[in-house]
Amino acid sequence: MEEQKDVTIYDIAEKLKLSTSTISRALKDHHSISEKTIKKVKKTAEEMGYRPNTLAASLRSNKTKTIGVLISRINRPFISSLISGIEETAQKAGYNVIITQSHDSYEDEVNMAKALYSSRVSGIICSLAMETRDTSHFKQFIDKNIPLVFVDRVPKRFDTYRVMIDNYSAGYKATKHLIEQGCTRIAHYAGSQFRNIYSERKRGYVDALIEHNLPVDEDLIIHFNTLSYEEGVMRTNKLLDLKNPPDGIFSANDTAAVSAIQCAKKRGLKVPEDVAVIGFNDDPIASIIDPGLSSITHPAVKMGQTSAKKILNHLKKSKKDDLTEITFLNTEVVVRESSKRKKV
Known part of the structure:
Protein backbone atom coordinates (compact mmCIF):
# COMPACT_ATOMS: atom_id res chain seq x y z
CA MET A 1 0.00 0.00 0.00
CA GLU A 2 1.42 3.36 -1.06
CA GLU A 3 2.13 5.79 1.79
CA GLN A 4 -0.06 8.90 1.69
CA LYS A 5 1.79 12.20 1.38
CA ASP A 6 1.30 14.76 4.12
CA VAL A 7 -1.19 17.52 3.29
CA THR A 8 0.49 20.96 3.23
CA ILE A 9 -0.84 24.52 3.38
CA TYR A 10 -0.11 24.65 -0.38
CA ASP A 11 -2.68 21.87 -0.94
CA ILE A 12 -5.28 23.73 1.14
CA ALA A 13 -4.50 26.99 -0.70
CA GLU A 14 -4.92 25.32 -4.06
CA LYS A 15 -8.27 23.78 -3.09
CA LEU A 16 -9.69 27.04 -1.68
CA LYS A 17 -8.03 29.26 -4.33
CA LEU A 18 -6.42 31.38 -1.60
CA SER A 19 -2.82 32.43 -1.02
CA THR A 20 -0.59 30.30 1.26
CA SER A 21 -0.05 33.32 3.53
CA THR A 22 -3.85 33.61 4.04
CA ILE A 23 -4.07 29.89 4.86
CA SER A 24 -1.15 30.16 7.31
CA ARG A 25 -2.66 33.17 9.08
CA ALA A 26 -6.13 31.64 9.20
CA LEU A 27 -4.78 28.50 10.88
CA LYS A 28 -3.18 30.73 13.53
CA ASP A 29 -6.40 32.77 14.08
CA HIS A 30 -4.65 35.93 12.87
CA HIS A 31 -6.65 39.13 13.42
CA SER A 32 -6.18 40.20 9.78
CA ILE A 33 -8.29 37.26 8.55
CA SER A 34 -12.09 37.27 8.79
CA GLU A 35 -13.84 34.81 11.08
CA LYS A 36 -15.69 33.34 8.09
CA THR A 37 -12.43 32.59 6.25
CA ILE A 38 -10.80 31.15 9.39
CA LYS A 39 -13.72 28.73 9.85
CA LYS A 40 -13.63 27.70 6.18
CA VAL A 41 -9.86 27.14 6.18
CA LYS A 42 -9.92 25.14 9.43
CA LYS A 43 -12.83 22.97 8.23
CA THR A 44 -11.07 22.23 4.92
CA ALA A 45 -7.77 21.52 6.72
CA GLU A 46 -9.51 19.01 8.99
CA GLU A 47 -11.31 17.31 6.10
CA MET A 48 -8.06 16.98 4.13
CA GLY A 49 -6.21 15.53 7.16
CA TYR A 50 -3.78 18.43 7.54
CA ARG A 51 -1.27 18.18 10.41
CA PRO A 52 0.77 21.27 11.33
CA ASN A 53 4.53 20.70 11.11
CA THR A 54 5.52 21.92 14.55
CA LEU A 55 9.13 20.82 14.06
CA ALA A 56 9.58 22.95 10.93
CA ALA A 57 7.93 25.90 12.68
CA SER A 58 10.19 25.48 15.69
CA LEU A 59 13.29 25.36 13.51
CA ARG A 60 12.25 28.64 11.87
CA SER A 61 11.56 30.36 15.19
CA ASN A 62 14.30 28.50 17.12
CA LYS A 63 11.66 27.78 19.81
CA THR A 64 10.24 24.31 20.29
CA LYS A 65 7.94 24.81 23.31
CA THR A 66 9.57 21.64 24.60
CA ILE A 67 11.23 21.02 27.95
CA GLY A 68 13.98 18.41 28.04
CA VAL A 69 14.21 16.16 31.11
CA LEU A 70 17.41 14.25 31.83
CA ILE A 71 17.15 11.84 34.76
CA SER A 72 18.96 8.73 36.02
CA ARG A 73 16.38 5.93 35.77
CA ILE A 74 12.70 6.30 34.93
CA ASN A 75 11.71 3.07 36.76
CA ARG A 76 12.32 4.55 40.23
CA PRO A 77 9.19 5.74 42.04
CA PHE A 78 10.77 9.05 43.07
CA ILE A 79 11.81 9.80 39.47
CA SER A 80 8.45 8.82 37.93
CA SER A 81 6.67 11.10 40.44
CA LEU A 82 9.15 13.89 39.65
CA ILE A 83 8.40 13.53 35.91
CA SER A 84 4.67 13.54 36.63
CA GLY A 85 5.02 16.93 38.35
CA ILE A 86 7.08 18.31 35.46
CA GLU A 87 4.67 17.07 32.75
CA GLU A 88 1.56 18.29 34.54
CA THR A 89 2.95 21.84 34.87
CA ALA A 90 4.50 21.96 31.39
CA GLN A 91 1.39 20.68 29.60
CA LYS A 92 -0.85 23.24 31.32
CA ALA A 93 1.42 25.93 29.87
CA GLY A 94 1.29 24.40 26.36
CA TYR A 95 4.74 22.78 26.49
CA ASN A 96 5.73 19.23 25.57
CA VAL A 97 8.27 17.17 27.52
CA ILE A 98 11.10 14.99 26.15
CA ILE A 99 12.40 12.45 28.70
CA THR A 100 15.91 10.96 28.50
CA GLN A 101 17.75 8.60 30.87
CA SER A 102 21.42 8.52 31.83
CA HIS A 103 21.18 5.12 33.61
CA ASP A 104 23.53 6.74 36.16
CA SER A 105 26.27 6.81 33.51
CA TYR A 106 28.33 9.99 32.97
CA GLU A 107 28.91 9.11 29.31
CA ASP A 108 25.19 8.57 28.66
CA GLU A 109 24.40 11.84 30.42
CA VAL A 110 26.83 13.76 28.17
CA ASN A 111 25.29 12.16 25.04
CA MET A 112 21.71 12.82 26.18
CA ALA A 113 22.55 16.46 26.99
CA LYS A 114 23.91 16.87 23.44
CA ALA A 115 20.77 15.26 21.99
CA LEU A 116 18.49 17.60 23.94
CA TYR A 117 20.58 20.60 22.91
CA SER A 118 20.36 19.52 19.25
CA SER A 119 16.58 19.15 19.65
CA ARG A 120 16.46 22.87 20.48
CA VAL A 121 14.63 22.44 23.77
CA SER A 122 13.30 25.62 25.37
CA GLY A 123 14.68 24.53 28.75
CA ILE A 124 16.19 21.54 30.52
CA ILE A 125 15.59 19.88 33.90
CA CYS A 126 18.27 17.47 35.11
CA SER A 127 18.90 15.16 38.05
CA LEU A 128 22.56 14.17 37.77
CA ALA A 129 23.85 10.64 37.16
CA MET A 130 25.55 8.89 40.09
CA GLU A 131 28.87 8.86 38.15
CA THR A 132 28.90 12.53 37.18
CA ARG A 133 31.59 14.77 38.64
CA ASP A 134 32.29 17.09 35.69
CA THR A 135 29.23 19.14 34.66
CA SER A 136 30.84 21.14 31.84
CA HIS A 137 28.51 19.50 29.28
CA PHE A 138 25.69 21.70 30.62
CA LYS A 139 27.54 24.92 29.79
CA GLN A 140 26.17 24.75 26.21
CA PHE A 141 22.68 25.53 27.57
CA ILE A 142 23.84 28.47 29.70
CA ASP A 143 25.85 29.90 26.76
CA LYS A 144 22.64 29.96 24.66
CA ASN A 145 20.55 31.32 27.56
CA ILE A 146 18.49 28.12 27.68
CA PRO A 147 17.17 27.87 31.25
CA LEU A 148 18.61 24.94 33.18
CA VAL A 149 17.24 23.53 36.45
CA PHE A 150 19.08 20.92 38.47
CA VAL A 151 16.69 18.99 40.70
CA ASP A 152 17.42 16.69 43.68
CA ARG A 153 20.90 15.54 42.59
CA VAL A 154 22.45 18.93 41.98
CA PRO A 155 26.09 19.96 41.41
CA LYS A 156 27.92 21.69 44.23
CA ARG A 157 29.22 24.42 41.93
CA PHE A 158 27.15 25.53 38.96
CA ASP A 159 25.37 28.87 38.69
CA THR A 160 21.85 27.95 37.71
CA TYR A 161 18.47 27.13 39.23
CA ARG A 162 18.47 24.34 41.80
CA VAL A 163 15.45 22.65 43.41
CA MET A 164 16.25 20.37 46.32
CA ILE A 165 15.48 19.32 49.86
CA ASP A 166 17.62 20.04 52.92
CA PRO A 299 8.25 15.70 47.77
CA ALA A 300 8.93 14.43 44.24
CA VAL A 301 5.79 15.75 42.50
CA LYS A 302 6.24 19.20 44.06
CA MET A 303 9.92 19.20 43.08
CA GLY A 304 8.90 18.45 39.48
CA GLN A 305 6.24 21.17 39.48
CA THR A 306 8.64 23.72 40.98
CA SER A 307 11.36 22.85 38.44
CA ALA A 308 8.99 23.27 35.48
CA LYS A 309 7.72 26.59 36.90
CA LYS A 310 11.33 27.86 37.11
CA ILE A 311 11.74 27.15 33.38
CA LEU A 312 8.42 28.70 32.40
CA ASN A 313 8.92 31.82 34.53
CA HIS A 314 12.41 32.30 33.13
CA LEU A 315 11.12 32.08 29.55
CA LYS A 316 8.59 34.83 30.32
CA LYS A 317 11.22 37.24 31.65
CA SER A 318 12.51 39.96 29.37
CA LYS A 319 15.68 40.30 31.47
CA LYS A 320 17.20 36.84 31.90
CA ASP A 321 20.11 37.25 34.29
CA ASP A 322 19.16 35.60 37.60
CA LEU A 323 20.21 31.97 37.32
CA THR A 324 21.47 31.23 40.82
CA GLU A 325 18.25 30.72 42.74
CA ILE A 326 18.10 27.72 45.10
CA THR A 327 14.71 26.41 46.29
CA PHE A 328 14.54 24.13 49.35
CA LEU A 329 11.44 21.99 49.98
CA ASN A 330 10.51 20.47 53.36
CA THR A 331 10.72 16.82 54.42
CA GLU A 332 9.11 14.87 57.26
CA VAL A 333 9.72 11.61 59.13
CA VAL A 334 7.00 9.04 58.40
CA VAL A 335 7.05 6.55 61.29
CA ARG A 336 5.97 2.96 60.55
CA GLU A 337 6.52 -0.38 62.28
CA SER A 338 10.13 -0.93 61.10
CA SER A 339 11.45 1.58 63.64
CA LYS A 340 8.63 2.00 66.15
CA ARG A 341 9.97 0.59 69.40
CA LYS A 342 8.32 3.09 71.71
CA LYS A 343 4.70 4.13 71.81
CA VAL A 344 4.21 7.67 70.57
Whole structure:
Protein backbone atom coordinates (compact mmCIF):
# COMPACT_ATOMS: atom_id res chain seq x y z
CA MET A 1 0.00 0.00 0.00
CA GLU A 2 1.42 3.36 -1.06
CA GLU A 3 2.13 5.79 1.79
CA GLN A 4 -0.06 8.90 1.69
CA LYS A 5 1.79 12.20 1.38
CA ASP A 6 1.30 14.76 4.12
CA VAL A 7 -1.19 17.52 3.29
CA THR A 8 0.49 20.96 3.23
CA ILE A 9 -0.84 24.52 3.38
CA TYR A 10 -0.11 24.65 -0.38
CA ASP A 11 -2.68 21.87 -0.94
CA ILE A 12 -5.28 23.73 1.14
CA ALA A 13 -4.50 26.99 -0.70
CA GLU A 14 -4.92 25.32 -4.06
CA LYS A 15 -8.27 23.78 -3.09
CA LEU A 16 -9.69 27.04 -1.68
CA LYS A 17 -8.03 29.26 -4.33
CA LEU A 18 -6.42 31.38 -1.60
CA SER A 19 -2.82 32.43 -1.02
CA THR A 20 -0.59 30.30 1.26
CA SER A 21 -0.05 33.32 3.53
CA THR A 22 -3.85 33.61 4.04
CA ILE A 23 -4.07 29.89 4.86
CA SER A 24 -1.15 30.16 7.31
CA ARG A 25 -2.66 33.17 9.08
CA ALA A 26 -6.13 31.64 9.20
CA LEU A 27 -4.78 28.50 10.88
CA LYS A 28 -3.18 30.73 13.53
CA ASP A 29 -6.40 32.77 14.08
CA HIS A 30 -4.65 35.93 12.87
CA HIS A 31 -6.65 39.13 13.42
CA SER A 32 -6.18 40.20 9.78
CA ILE A 33 -8.29 37.26 8.55
CA SER A 34 -12.09 37.27 8.79
CA GLU A 35 -13.84 34.81 11.08
CA LYS A 36 -15.69 33.34 8.09
CA THR A 37 -12.43 32.59 6.25
CA ILE A 38 -10.80 31.15 9.39
CA LYS A 39 -13.72 28.73 9.85
CA LYS A 40 -13.63 27.70 6.18
CA VAL A 41 -9.86 27.14 6.18
CA LYS A 42 -9.92 25.14 9.43
CA LYS A 43 -12.83 22.97 8.23
CA THR A 44 -11.07 22.23 4.92
CA ALA A 45 -7.77 21.52 6.72
CA GLU A 46 -9.51 19.01 8.99
CA GLU A 47 -11.31 17.31 6.10
CA MET A 48 -8.06 16.98 4.13
CA GLY A 49 -6.21 15.53 7.16
CA TYR A 50 -3.78 18.43 7.54
CA ARG A 51 -1.27 18.18 10.41
CA PRO A 52 0.77 21.27 11.33
CA ASN A 53 4.53 20.70 11.11
CA THR A 54 5.52 21.92 14.55
CA LEU A 55 9.13 20.82 14.06
CA ALA A 56 9.58 22.95 10.93
CA ALA A 57 7.93 25.90 12.68
CA SER A 58 10.19 25.48 15.69
CA LEU A 59 13.29 25.36 13.51
CA ARG A 60 12.25 28.64 11.87
CA SER A 61 11.56 30.36 15.19
CA ASN A 62 14.30 28.50 17.12
CA LYS A 63 11.66 27.78 19.81
CA THR A 64 10.24 24.31 20.29
CA LYS A 65 7.94 24.81 23.31
CA THR A 66 9.57 21.64 24.60
CA ILE A 67 11.23 21.02 27.95
CA GLY A 68 13.98 18.41 28.04
CA VAL A 69 14.21 16.16 31.11
CA LEU A 70 17.41 14.25 31.83
CA ILE A 71 17.15 11.84 34.76
CA SER A 72 18.96 8.73 36.02
CA ARG A 73 16.38 5.93 35.77
CA ILE A 74 12.70 6.30 34.93
CA ASN A 75 11.71 3.07 36.76
CA ARG A 76 12.32 4.55 40.23
CA PRO A 77 9.19 5.74 42.04
CA PHE A 78 10.77 9.05 43.07
CA ILE A 79 11.81 9.80 39.47
CA SER A 80 8.45 8.82 37.93
CA SER A 81 6.67 11.10 40.44
CA LEU A 82 9.15 13.89 39.65
CA ILE A 83 8.40 13.53 35.91
CA SER A 84 4.67 13.54 36.63
CA GLY A 85 5.02 16.93 38.35
CA ILE A 86 7.08 18.31 35.46
CA GLU A 87 4.67 17.07 32.75
CA GLU A 88 1.56 18.29 34.54
CA THR A 89 2.95 21.84 34.87
CA ALA A 90 4.50 21.96 31.39
CA GLN A 91 1.39 20.68 29.60
CA LYS A 92 -0.85 23.24 31.32
CA ALA A 93 1.42 25.93 29.87
CA GLY A 94 1.29 24.40 26.36
CA TYR A 95 4.74 22.78 26.49
CA ASN A 96 5.73 19.23 25.57
CA VAL A 97 8.27 17.17 27.52
CA ILE A 98 11.10 14.99 26.15
CA ILE A 99 12.40 12.45 28.70
CA THR A 100 15.91 10.96 28.50
CA GLN A 101 17.75 8.60 30.87
CA SER A 102 21.42 8.52 31.83
CA HIS A 103 21.18 5.12 33.61
CA ASP A 104 23.53 6.74 36.16
CA SER A 105 26.27 6.81 33.51
CA TYR A 106 28.33 9.99 32.97
CA GLU A 107 28.91 9.11 29.31
CA ASP A 108 25.19 8.57 28.66
CA GLU A 109 24.40 11.84 30.42
CA VAL A 110 26.83 13.76 28.17
CA ASN A 111 25.29 12.16 25.04
CA MET A 112 21.71 12.82 26.18
CA ALA A 113 22.55 16.46 26.99
CA LYS A 114 23.91 16.87 23.44
CA ALA A 115 20.77 15.26 21.99
CA LEU A 116 18.49 17.60 23.94
CA TYR A 117 20.58 20.60 22.91
CA SER A 118 20.36 19.52 19.25
CA SER A 119 16.58 19.15 19.65
CA ARG A 120 16.46 22.87 20.48
CA VAL A 121 14.63 22.44 23.77
CA SER A 122 13.30 25.62 25.37
CA GLY A 123 14.68 24.53 28.75
CA ILE A 124 16.19 21.54 30.52
CA ILE A 125 15.59 19.88 33.90
CA CYS A 126 18.27 17.47 35.11
CA SER A 127 18.90 15.16 38.05
CA LEU A 128 22.56 14.17 37.77
CA ALA A 129 23.85 10.64 37.16
CA MET A 130 25.55 8.89 40.09
CA GLU A 131 28.87 8.86 38.15
CA THR A 132 28.90 12.53 37.18
CA ARG A 133 31.59 14.77 38.64
CA ASP A 134 32.29 17.09 35.69
CA THR A 135 29.23 19.14 34.66
CA SER A 136 30.84 21.14 31.84
CA HIS A 137 28.51 19.50 29.28
CA PHE A 138 25.69 21.70 30.62
CA LYS A 139 27.54 24.92 29.79
CA GLN A 140 26.17 24.75 26.21
CA PHE A 141 22.68 25.53 27.57
CA ILE A 142 23.84 28.47 29.70
CA ASP A 143 25.85 29.90 26.76
CA LYS A 144 22.64 29.96 24.66
CA ASN A 145 20.55 31.32 27.56
CA ILE A 146 18.49 28.12 27.68
CA PRO A 147 17.17 27.87 31.25
CA LEU A 148 18.61 24.94 33.18
CA VAL A 149 17.24 23.53 36.45
CA PHE A 150 19.08 20.92 38.47
CA VAL A 151 16.69 18.99 40.70
CA ASP A 152 17.42 16.69 43.68
CA ARG A 153 20.90 15.54 42.59
CA VAL A 154 22.45 18.93 41.98
CA PRO A 155 26.09 19.96 41.41
CA LYS A 156 27.92 21.69 44.23
CA ARG A 157 29.22 24.42 41.93
CA PHE A 158 27.15 25.53 38.96
CA ASP A 159 25.37 28.87 38.69
CA THR A 160 21.85 27.95 37.71
CA TYR A 161 18.47 27.13 39.23
CA ARG A 162 18.47 24.34 41.80
CA VAL A 163 15.45 22.65 43.41
CA MET A 164 16.25 20.37 46.32
CA ILE A 165 15.48 19.32 49.86
CA ASP A 166 17.62 20.04 52.92
CA ASN A 167 19.37 16.67 52.88
CA TYR A 168 21.46 17.49 55.96
CA SER A 169 18.37 18.19 58.05
CA ALA A 170 16.63 15.08 56.68
CA GLY A 171 19.62 12.85 57.54
CA TYR A 172 19.75 14.36 61.02
CA LYS A 173 16.01 13.80 61.57
CA ALA A 174 16.17 10.16 60.43
CA THR A 175 19.10 9.38 62.75
CA LYS A 176 17.59 11.29 65.67
CA HIS A 177 14.39 9.25 65.28
CA LEU A 178 16.33 5.98 65.67
CA ILE A 179 18.16 7.39 68.71
CA GLU A 180 14.82 8.36 70.27
CA GLN A 181 13.67 4.75 69.79
CA GLY A 182 16.62 3.57 71.89
CA CYS A 183 19.16 2.65 69.17
CA THR A 184 22.81 3.16 70.17
CA ARG A 185 24.71 1.48 67.30
CA ILE A 186 23.26 2.97 64.13
CA ALA A 187 24.59 1.99 60.70
CA HIS A 188 24.27 4.23 57.67
CA TYR A 189 23.83 3.05 54.08
CA ALA A 190 25.44 5.92 52.18
CA GLY A 191 25.19 6.67 48.47
CA SER A 192 28.03 8.05 46.32
CA GLN A 193 29.74 10.84 48.28
CA PHE A 194 30.38 12.73 45.01
CA ARG A 195 26.64 13.42 45.00
CA ASN A 196 25.93 16.16 47.52
CA ILE A 197 22.53 14.71 48.46
CA TYR A 198 24.24 11.63 49.88
CA SER A 199 27.17 13.44 51.48
CA GLU A 200 24.70 15.80 53.19
CA ARG A 201 22.53 12.92 54.46
CA LYS A 202 25.68 11.32 55.87
CA ARG A 203 26.75 14.61 57.48
CA GLY A 204 23.33 14.88 59.17
CA TYR A 205 23.70 11.28 60.42
CA VAL A 206 27.17 11.95 61.88
CA ASP A 207 26.13 15.18 63.59
CA ALA A 208 23.05 13.55 65.14
CA LEU A 209 25.27 10.82 66.67
CA ILE A 210 27.80 13.37 67.98
CA GLU A 211 25.12 15.63 69.47
CA HIS A 212 23.59 12.66 71.29
CA ASN A 213 26.99 11.48 72.61
CA LEU A 214 27.07 8.33 70.48
CA PRO A 215 30.28 7.11 68.80
CA VAL A 216 30.81 7.49 65.05
CA ASP A 217 31.95 4.01 64.00
CA GLU A 218 33.39 3.90 60.46
CA ASP A 219 32.61 0.15 60.31
CA LEU A 220 28.93 1.06 60.44
CA ILE A 221 29.10 3.57 57.55
CA ILE A 222 28.59 1.52 54.40
CA HIS A 223 29.34 3.29 51.11
CA PHE A 224 27.14 1.84 48.36
CA ASN A 225 27.75 2.09 44.62
CA THR A 226 24.11 2.01 43.53
CA LEU A 227 21.91 1.59 46.66
CA SER A 228 20.27 -1.31 44.80
CA TYR A 229 18.35 -4.17 46.43
CA GLU A 230 21.01 -6.73 45.49
CA GLU A 231 23.83 -4.62 46.92
CA GLY A 232 21.70 -4.04 50.03
CA VAL A 233 21.37 -7.78 50.69
CA MET A 234 25.11 -8.32 50.33
CA ARG A 235 26.06 -5.36 52.56
CA THR A 236 23.42 -6.16 55.22
CA ASN A 237 24.66 -9.74 55.56
CA LYS A 238 28.22 -8.50 56.09
CA LEU A 239 27.03 -5.93 58.61
CA LEU A 240 25.01 -8.43 60.62
CA ASP A 241 28.02 -10.79 60.67
CA LEU A 242 29.98 -8.28 62.78
CA LYS A 243 30.77 -9.29 66.36
CA ASN A 244 28.87 -6.21 67.50
CA PRO A 245 26.18 -5.67 64.83
CA PRO A 246 24.07 -2.50 64.65
CA ASP A 247 20.71 -2.14 66.40
CA GLY A 248 19.56 0.49 63.92
CA ILE A 249 20.01 1.20 60.18
CA PHE A 250 19.45 4.50 58.37
CA SER A 251 19.48 3.94 54.61
CA ALA A 252 19.85 6.80 52.11
CA ASN A 253 17.07 5.24 50.03
CA ASP A 254 14.10 2.89 50.54
CA THR A 255 15.32 0.14 48.21
CA ALA A 256 18.38 -0.69 50.32
CA ALA A 257 16.30 -0.28 53.50
CA VAL A 258 13.79 -2.89 52.25
CA SER A 259 16.65 -5.30 51.54
CA ALA A 260 17.91 -4.73 55.12
CA ILE A 261 14.50 -5.62 56.59
CA GLN A 262 14.13 -8.78 54.52
CA CYS A 263 17.72 -9.85 55.15
CA ALA A 264 17.37 -9.38 58.93
CA LYS A 265 14.11 -11.37 58.96
CA LYS A 266 15.68 -14.25 57.02
CA ARG A 267 18.37 -14.43 59.68
CA GLY A 268 15.73 -14.75 62.40
CA LEU A 269 16.08 -11.20 63.70
CA LYS A 270 13.07 -9.16 64.74
CA VAL A 271 12.44 -5.73 63.15
CA PRO A 272 12.40 -3.32 64.98
CA GLU A 273 13.19 -5.08 68.29
CA ASP A 274 16.64 -6.41 67.22
CA VAL A 275 17.33 -3.90 64.46
CA ALA A 276 15.25 -0.81 63.67
CA VAL A 277 15.28 0.47 60.07
CA ILE A 278 14.46 3.81 58.41
CA GLY A 279 14.73 4.58 54.71
CA PHE A 280 14.50 7.67 52.50
CA ASN A 281 12.01 8.79 49.77
CA ASP A 282 8.82 7.21 51.17
CA ASP A 283 8.40 5.11 48.03
CA PRO A 284 5.15 3.07 47.67
CA ILE A 285 7.02 -0.08 48.75
CA ALA A 286 7.50 1.47 52.22
CA SER A 287 3.83 0.90 53.08
CA ILE A 288 3.65 -2.54 51.41
CA ILE A 289 6.57 -4.36 53.04
CA ASP A 290 6.06 -6.12 56.38
CA PRO A 291 6.81 -4.48 58.73
CA GLY A 292 6.01 -1.14 57.14
CA LEU A 293 9.16 0.90 56.49
CA SER A 294 9.69 4.20 58.28
CA SER A 295 11.01 6.76 55.82
CA ILE A 296 11.70 10.41 55.05
CA THR A 297 9.24 12.10 52.70
CA HIS A 298 10.76 13.37 49.47
CA PRO A 299 8.25 15.70 47.77
CA ALA A 300 8.93 14.43 44.24
CA VAL A 301 5.79 15.75 42.50
CA LYS A 302 6.24 19.20 44.06
CA MET A 303 9.92 19.20 43.08
CA GLY A 304 8.90 18.45 39.48
CA GLN A 305 6.24 21.17 39.48
CA THR A 306 8.64 23.72 40.98
CA SER A 307 11.36 22.85 38.44
CA ALA A 308 8.99 23.27 35.48
CA LYS A 309 7.72 26.59 36.90
CA LYS A 310 11.33 27.86 37.11
CA ILE A 311 11.74 27.15 33.38
CA LEU A 312 8.42 28.70 32.40
CA ASN A 313 8.92 31.82 34.53
CA HIS A 314 12.41 32.30 33.13
CA LEU A 315 11.12 32.08 29.55
CA LYS A 316 8.59 34.83 30.32
CA LYS A 317 11.22 37.24 31.65
CA SER A 318 12.51 39.96 29.37
CA LYS A 319 15.68 40.30 31.47
CA LYS A 320 17.20 36.84 31.90
CA ASP A 321 20.11 37.25 34.29
CA ASP A 322 19.16 35.60 37.60
CA LEU A 323 20.21 31.97 37.32
CA THR A 324 21.47 31.23 40.82
CA GLU A 325 18.25 30.72 42.74
CA ILE A 326 18.10 27.72 45.10
CA THR A 327 14.71 26.41 46.29
CA PHE A 328 14.54 24.13 49.35
CA LEU A 329 11.44 21.99 49.98
CA ASN A 330 10.51 20.47 53.36
CA THR A 331 10.72 16.82 54.42
CA GLU A 332 9.11 14.87 57.26
CA VAL A 333 9.72 11.61 59.13
CA VAL A 334 7.00 9.04 58.40
CA VAL A 335 7.05 6.55 61.29
CA ARG A 336 5.97 2.96 60.55
CA GLU A 337 6.52 -0.38 62.28
CA SER A 338 10.13 -0.93 61.10
CA SER A 339 11.45 1.58 63.64
CA LYS A 340 8.63 2.00 66.15
CA ARG A 341 9.97 0.59 69.40
CA LYS A 342 8.32 3.09 71.71
CA LYS A 343 4.70 4.13 71.81
CA VAL A 344 4.21 7.67 70.57
